[in-house]
Amino acid sequence: xxxxxxxxxxxxxxxxxxxxxxxxxxxxxxxxxxxxxxxxxxxxxxxxxxxxxxxxxxxxxxxxxxxxxxxxxxxxxxxxxxxxxxxxxxxxxxxxxxxxxxxxxxxxxxxxxxxx
Amino acid sequence: xxxxxxxxxxxxxxxxxxxxxxxxxxxxxxxxxxxxxxxxxxxxxxxxxxxxxxxxxxxxxxxxxxxxxxxxxxxxxxxxxxxxxxxxxxxxxxxxxxxxxxxxxxxxxxxxxx
Numbered sequence: 224x225x226x227x228x229x230x231x232x233x234x235x236x237x238x239x240x241x242x243x244x245x246x247x248x249x250x251x252x253x254x255x256x257x258x259x260x261x262x263x264x265x266x267x268x269x270x271x272x273x274x275x276x277x278x279x280x281x282x283x284x285x286x287x288x289x290x291x292x293x294x295x296x297x298x299x300x301x302x303x304x305x306x307x308x309x310x311x312x313x314x315x316x317x318x319x320x321x322x323x324x325x326x327x328x329x330x331x332x333x334x335x336x337x338x339x
Numbered sequence: 340x341x342x343x344x345x346x347x348x349x350x351x352x353x354x355x356x357x358x359x360x361x362x363x364x365x366x367x368x369x370x371x372x373x374x375x376x377x378x379x380x381x382x383x384x385x386x387x388x389x390x391x392x393x394x395x396x397x398x399x400x401x402x403x404x405x406x407x408x409x410x411x412x413x414x415x416x417x418x419x420x421x422x423x424x425x426x427x428x429x430x431x432x433x434x435x436x437x438x439x440x441x442x443x444x445x446x447x448x449x450x451x452x453x
Contacts (some may be wrong), residue, residue, distance in 0.1 A: 227382070254439075265445030266383070266427065279434060314382050320439055328441060330382030 227331035229315050235337045241303040244334045247296055248317030256328060257290055257300050258314040266314070272298065273320060305338045312336070342366050345428055345444030354453050358415040362428035362444045365409065369430040369442075372404050374413045377425045377446065386426070387413070418451045425449070 228247040236242055248255050256271040270280040272292045280290070287306070292298040302309055312335050316328040345362045352358055360374075371390050375383035389395040389402045401414040415422055427446040434440040 256441075266443040268440060271440065279440065316382070318439070327385050327388075330384065332382050333380075335380075 227315055227317055227329055229313075229331035229334050231334060232332060233335050233337075235339065236305055237339050238306055239304045240338075241301065242305045242309075242336060242338075244300040244313050244315075244336070246298045246300070246315030246331060248298070248315070249329055250296070252317035252319050252329075253295070254318045254320045254328075255292060255298050256316040256318075257298070258316065258330075260312045260314060260333070269300070302336075305336075307338045310336055310338050342442050343428060343430060343444045346447055347445050349448040349450060351450045351452060352418055354418060354420060354451055356418050356451075358418050358422070358449060358451075360413040360415075360426050360428075360447050360449070362411050363409055364411070364430060364442075366430070366432070366442075367409070368432055371431050372402070372411050373429040373431065373441070374400075374402060375427045375429055375443070377427060379424070383427055415449075418449075420451045420453050423450050 227249055230245045254273050257269040258266050259269055260266045269282045270290045271278055275292045288302055290300045312333045314330050314333045316330045318328045343362055343364045373388040374386045376386045377383040387397055387400055387402045389404055392404045392406045395402045399416045403412040425446040425448045428444040429441045431439040431441050
């Protein structure tokens, strides 16, 4: 299995530009999570989907952030317009949610975003 | 107060040392406890999980939970340079609609010096 795939791996853009991050979860997984990681705040959950439906987007910092999951094998996180404080590593993770609380999330390699 | 507190370090130890990594939490609803390991420029990966209070061993790694104190630990015996990574504690919580949400500590960066 290829694991969770994210693209691009690195993105450098200028303030005000639109940024789109992409994620392909592990086949068969029904939950998908978007996280942001910074030195100051650690790993923060932005939004997660279950069976392609957004369940909780309370972690999305502002309306500039939006996420979609049009099908079970693809999700996007969009920032429009981007700002320097959005610079971080963005991770996508997927899991097969079960009735057990030890749900394991599998993380992608991350997208390192730099907004100048 | 954050739900999960973890000392970010960095922690530097000589090869062969015993390492102790710790987290405290405030939410009594947490029932399962996980440790993720994150190598530099990689995504976190699950290292161990445990449910009950007490110890769980997996090779050189031991996870310990004290629910009465809301304190969890990860011990690494005979530490190796390959153990150099950031270790994050995480606690899953059922959030409805068949999904579980993880609350992570900020992670402790460990360096094992040869």
